[in-house]
Amino acid sequence: MNLLLLTPQEIDEQGCVQLTDRRHQHIQQVHRLNKGDTLQAGVINGLCGEAEILEQQPHLTRLKLNLYRQPPAPLPVTLLLALPRPRMLARSLEHLTALGVKKLVLMHTNRVEKSFWQSPELKPEKIHQHLILGLEQAKDTQLPEVHFKKRFKPFVEDELTSLAANSLKLVAHPGNYPSCPRNINQQLTLAIGPEGGFIDYEIELLKAQGFQAVQLGERILRVETAVTALLARLF
Amino acid sequence: MNLLLLTPQEIDEQGCVQLTDRRHQHIQQVHRLNKGDTLQAGVINGLCGEAEILEQQPHLTRLKLNLYRQPPAPLPVTLLLALPRPRMLARSLEHLTALGVKKLVLMHTNRVEKSFWQSPELKPEKIHQHLILGLEQAKDTQLPEVHFKKRFKPFVEDELTSLAANSLKLVAHPGNYPSCPRNINQQLTLAIGPEGGFIDYEIELLKAQGFQAVQLGERILRVETAVTALLARLF
Incomplete structure (x- = not known):
């Protein structure tokens, strides 16, 4: 926890907050902070700054916030990710949130096992928890916004044109393709397949929408490694 | 398992191999291959190619090898990694092996918890297992070669000069440093600190050996994400 993350509802009119949950425990047991100490803090979808500890009790921490700066710039990317297996999804959500992705589409493709869509890891509260850890x-x-698209073809044919408008469109795919470019400095829509990759038909559908296939070597x-x-x- | 990996001792004079372990199970249950099918194969520290299935029994798979090409080129890097916490070590070993690192030094630094050195994850057979999964x-x-250096200062002062000779020397460290360079195309020695980072004294010791500090942004x-x-x- 490099940043104490709060919801707007937790903050009172004096800019103070009282914590009794895992954040309280983390401040006391991991950071080992005491009254008068400060730590970095921020409000979800809002500003960052510092929090000063006003009071430490065994079961609560009370803090005063001083928030004044913008969070780090987001990555200008929309990530289209074939739904990974549940454990890898959890880790991938944390990686990509930490890296600054703000728009994620989890989509079905031919080689995504249908059972993955039934995983408890897809419950909104579980997704939210991994996003918070990444932040x-x-x-x-x-x-980040997370969207689910369970039907690949209608998504690609009917929604992707406007979703990917005015962006560089790349699909990462092993094979005889150009190397993935570097340091592109522009808005990007990036599609990443499942274990086993996209099938040829899916690559063709993406190409028809203006996507170029690129590869990262043999x-x-x-x-989760490929995303990073x-x-x-x-x- | 994108490549069936064998030891030289497993291969008989006719270039055949008989498997009864997890690889046999993986071929039968995950790849679902039958007699006459082929899969990609290679010998540890040797060539790659294909293996043809000669025989499938409930408890064994017999294959004939045809090995003729070199494995992918290694990354020209020596990675100096502060020993991560055990679960992260396991995953980091797989990531960095998959990325092509061939020389890894796991080292103690001030902010590495001493207990990490007692973890069962450091047993040679556990390390080996993660390297094999990465390959x-x-x-x-x-x-990859994996070395352990439990004393940071003697390692840096007495061994690092020759280990890092004729290479670009970088230490990844958050702060007011130049951005990490891209696409360097030369031999590299890269130092990565623990959670919480190197302490200033450690950065100074590395700088005295010619290391430049670089950062990846705020x-x-x-x-494990930073390594990748x-x-x-x-x-």
Whole structure:
């Protein structure tokens, strides 16, 4: 927890907040802070700054906020990610939130196992929890939007044109394609397939929407590694 | 398992191999291959190619190898990594092996918890297992070397000069430093600190050995994310 993240509702009119949950425990047991100490804090979808500890009790921490600066700039990317297997989804959500992705589409593709859509990891509260951990890690406040698209073809044919308008459109796919570009400095829509990759038909559908296939070399990376490697190289 | 990885001792004079372990199960239950099918295969620290299934029994798979090509090129990097917490170590070993790191030094620093050195994850057989998973993932055969340095100062002062000779020397550290360079195309020695970072004294010791501090932006990444992000950007 590099940033204490609060909801607007938790903050009173004096800019104070009283915590009794895992954040209270983390401040007391991991950070080991006492009255008068400060830590970095921010409000979800709002400003960052510091929080000063006014009071420490065994079961609560009371803090006074001083918020004055913008969170880090978001990555200018819309990420289209074939739904990963549940454990990898959890980690990928934290990685990509920490890296600054603000718009994520989790989509079905041919090689996504249908059972993944039934996983408890897809419950809104579980997704939210991983996004919060990613924000706390990266000292960011701006929650990513997460969208679900369970039908690939209608999504690509009917919705992607406007979603990806005025952006560079890339699909990461192993094979005889150009190397993934570096440091692109422009708005991007990036599609990443499941374990086993997109099928040819899906690549064709994406190409018909203006996507270019690019590759990262002959090493095949796990989805969570590929997401980080692609974003680090592109931005 | 994108590559079936074998030891030289498993292969008989006719180039055949008989498997009864998890690889046999994976071929039968995950890949669902039958007699006459082929899959990609390689020998640890040796060549890659294909294996044809000669025989499938409930408890064994017999294959014939045809190995003829070199594994993917290694990354020209020596990675100095402050020992991560055990679960993160496991994942980091798989990520960095999949990315092509062949020389890894796991080192103690001030902010590495001493208890991490007692973890069962540091047993040679556990380390080996994660390296093998990373190689299978990336279709590589060349095992990384892993070294342990439990005393930071003697390692940096007495051993690092020769270890890092003729390489670009970078230490990733958040702060007011130049951005991490891209696409460096040269031999690199890269130091990455623990959660909480290096302490100033450690940065000074590394600088005295010719290391330049570089940073990845204001977002603080977990060690496993940072390793992938740095390598993807540098190579």
